Amino acid sequence: MSRYKILPKLPVPALSDTLDRFLTAMKPLTTQTQHSQLIKSTNSFSKREGVYLQNRLLTFAEETDNWASRVWVDTRYLSNRDSLLFTNGKTTLKTRLKWSTHKEMLLAISQHLFSMVRLMETIRDERLPQEMIGRVPQSMSQYIRLVGGYRVPKPKIDTQVFSPHSKHIIVMYAGRIYRMPVYNPADGNKSLSVEEMYQLLSQVMSSGSEETQSHAPVSLLTALDRDSWSSAREQLIQDSSINASSLREIETSLFGLCIDECTNGDDNEIPKMQRFGDIRENFKFYNRWFGLGLLTVFTQNGYKTWISDHALLDGVVPYFFDTLPEPGISFDDTKRINSSLNVEQIKWELSQKSLLNLENAEKQMINWYSDYDVCNVDVKSFGRDLIKNYGVYFHGFIQLAIQLAYYKLYNQLTASYQTVSMRSFREGRLEHPITVSEDMKTFVESMTTSSQSDRERWRLMLRATNTYKLLLSETSGGHVFVKHLQALRYLAEKENLSVDLFHNSHFELFIEPKLAISSVFTSVPFLGTIPLTNGHFIGYSSTPNHIILTLTTILSRTSVTSTQLCREIVSSLFEMKDILTSQAHTALEDSKL
Known part of the structure; x- marks a missing residue:
């Protein structure tokens, strides 16, 4: 633990970068009219309350070892009134x-x-x-x-x-x-x-x-x-x-x-x-x-x-x-x-x-x-090695399968996050970047229509997983956009400052997504998880040859059970795996011509 003091402090992202990330994340989840209204709200915030709150956060960050972890513990855990x-x-x-x-x-x-x-x-x-x-x-x-x-x-x-x-x-x-x-x-x-x-x-x-x-x-x-x-x-x-x-x-x-x-x-x-x-x-x-x-x-x-x-x-x-x-x-x-x-x-x-x-x-x-609804499944037909061997980012592949399954059941995409470790920074914990993207939406829609060929779906899959990988890399480097907006709202509440943006339903979806996804690297074959208050928690771990999924849901707060979603995720995994293997082989043969 002696190296703790030499770790860098987590930087505060630029306000403009965070608001751009917020708008990017919400674009596949909103209509054109809704997104235009969000742009107006964020522009107004950036010119008014945002400037003041950003300066307050910069001061707060100077006074603490890790401003994001401090805000996260207070807002996500200690002030959460739900049962443990x-x-x-x-x-x-x-x-x-x-x-x-x-x-x-x-x-x-x-x-x-x-x-x-x-x-x-x-x-x-x-x-x-x-x-x-x-x-x-x-x-x-x-x-x-x-x-x-x-x-x-x-x-x-x-x-x-x-x-x-x-x-x-x-x-x-x-x-x-x-x-x-x-x-x-x-x-x-x-x-x-x-x-x-x-x-x-x-x-x-x-x-x-x-x-x-x-x-x-x-x-x-x-x-x-x-x-x-x-x-x-x-x-x-x-x-x-x-x-x-x-x-x-x-x-x-x-x-x-x-x-x-x-x-x-x-x-x-x-x-x-x-x-x-x-x-x-x-x-x-x-x-x-x-x-x-x-x-x-x-x-x-x-x-x-x-x-x-x-x-x-x-x-x-x-x-x-x-x-x-x-x-x-x-x-x-x-x-x-x-x-x-x-x-x-x-x-x-x-x-x-x-x-x-x-x-x-x-x-x-x-x-x-x-x-309290739980579903566990062990997909033994294939694991992370097969996905990686075809040049696809494994965690992005899982995210796409989950969004595809969610779309089939709810007829829409939703905000989801993937946990990212921030422990390379002093007092670092986790960040939860919103991972849905326009590329992810395009791929999911291609899987639900007969007008797209498998070759095109394969290309869209690669693009969506690469976009996802880039987002995680950006986050691990210190660009904690979700925590940034949480911190700005936290400071506004501390000062009884009313901010219209923070009361927007899409902002709430950004802060409290309907899907929480967590990967665990462990040698044991079973993972239990905890549910979101209003959504689904999906934990997964993998070996070279199989994928373990655990879903938890509070039944009274959702319309879809864990078993239903789990079944659709497994189905989506196999649909995507078939496209990947067939099209990757075709691409390999084409390259030899």
Whole structure:
């Protein structure tokens, strides 16, 4: 992390460049009349409020390490009032761990915890190896926020607190929460061994299997919208000093561990269960505490999941966890264990108001679970190598297929973004450039009419994917057009300055697109994602020989299910692949003549 200070600060784009990019992105999504009106609005803005806000942003950029990341965290995450069920980051791994007995499961989890604690120490002490892309160092600042990071619910906008030197974690099992030490105060605060962690996890499992009258799944409250959880949290504190102490133990923990009952289900149901937690008896045994920087989830039938708070870290979560070794199952049965180490169950004293809040949270979760729609598919017929071998930019190929599928279902294109890492800049996170283009529109329309030949469609495909590639390259170089407009609106709101452009429906579409697309480079064959509030979230990863897609949607807010869109994307991928292979071969033969 020592190279962090030498990273350049993210530049502020010229106002004219950003407004040009906005108009370019909106052109394929608007009629000629609408686009003419947008041109007038942007010209007016550039000559009036835009000049003032641009100067304010330049000053703000001088005072911060990364103006875009600061605005992004405040506007996209901390001030977002939706439930963290729909805004938290998540990576789900389908690879099942190998255990056949209860003991082997606890040993595997103990080994994982041991590795986690060691990794947390490495990050906290700034010993994590510097990440590089080529010769360019990448910002490591996000990692440190995961160590003891917590998002506290507050009215209107949340706050973040950090406890990097915490000596305990919280463990959730059967709807109960336990404080588990991971350092031994009697041994100079040395981190616990695998055997000691196994002993403590055994206590949790034994205690959690006992019937008690005091059980209440208080963690359900954390899944409410942020204002409701903020109010419910204040009520808990008013109820009893015991609750205040319990909240303090949770909010200052190093990270969280969840152990769920067996989650049987198909590929579409498993990621829902892993995100929502133990759903037995309508969430009476809930095992999630949203707001923690990191939750590690194990299911008793061998699935492993991580849920991270997006306000703390985004874009690099899969890489972070790929550094962890797979949990082992061997340990020393003869090793003497410190008998003074114990877990403590977190206690609650709930008033009638808090019990009513909990009842409402249970009802809300039942509704949300049925509303959360997931579709996963593994296209095994071809992967990125085939596309690249024909000279087509793979990520652009995926984007075209998604837009083509969307067009077939909605009879129109829509704004979409593709995540781009900005970690080559100080405090860099992600940019989300709007990737739809006139070239993309022309290609999609050619695929839905019989008047175009496959040869012409192939040429249009190449042009559209090259335009897309150029946009991503431009963005990674620091031209963060979306963040720029977000920052200008953020500053206008701070000063109660009303700007007509910011209330335009097309501006809203530019800032909040209907399609969010994220690629993940990971060696694991399963990716779980989170839905947009009003649209579809599409995550994809690839190997040389296959493509993995995961779609999530909130059913009550769209007219198309994840399964419908997923089916059309796969169909579009094969249509485009057939054109690519046939026309590329024809072009090769022509070149030989």
